[in-house]
Amino acid sequence: MKPDTTTAMHQLIRQIRAATPFDLAEARICDGPCNGCSLKLLDYLESELEGWQARLDQGVRPNFGDLSQLADSGRKIHRILQRNGLLDSAPTDPT
Structure with a gap:
């Protein structure tokens, strides 16, 4: 049975x-090649996760579109972080 x-x-x-290195030091994040601002992307993703956690705590029920949107954002940001060399070489898809 699939979860609600x-x-x-x-x-x-x-x-x-x-799957996301939110705890990296800013100096490490901004070191080397940059194909999209990793720092801003991590901040954005963190705020999305915190926002959804707060909504879930308030009893808001997400729909499939909400799940899909967050999964897509996580995947895209994960790929950019990989290209910027901030993740281990082993591919770990966040979704």
Whole structure:
């Protein structure tokens, strides 16, 4: 049985957090080639995750579009972070 959208959103948030290096030092993030501002992308993704966590805590139920949008953002940002050399060489898709 597939999880409801609330459970799926919680799982997606956990997966994105596990695959994304939010704890990197700014000096490391802004060192080397830059194909999209990794710092701004990490800030954006963090705010999206925090926003969804707050909405879930308030009882808001996400729809499939919300899940899809967050998953797409996580995937795109993950690819950019890989290109910028901020992730391990092993491909880990956040979704």
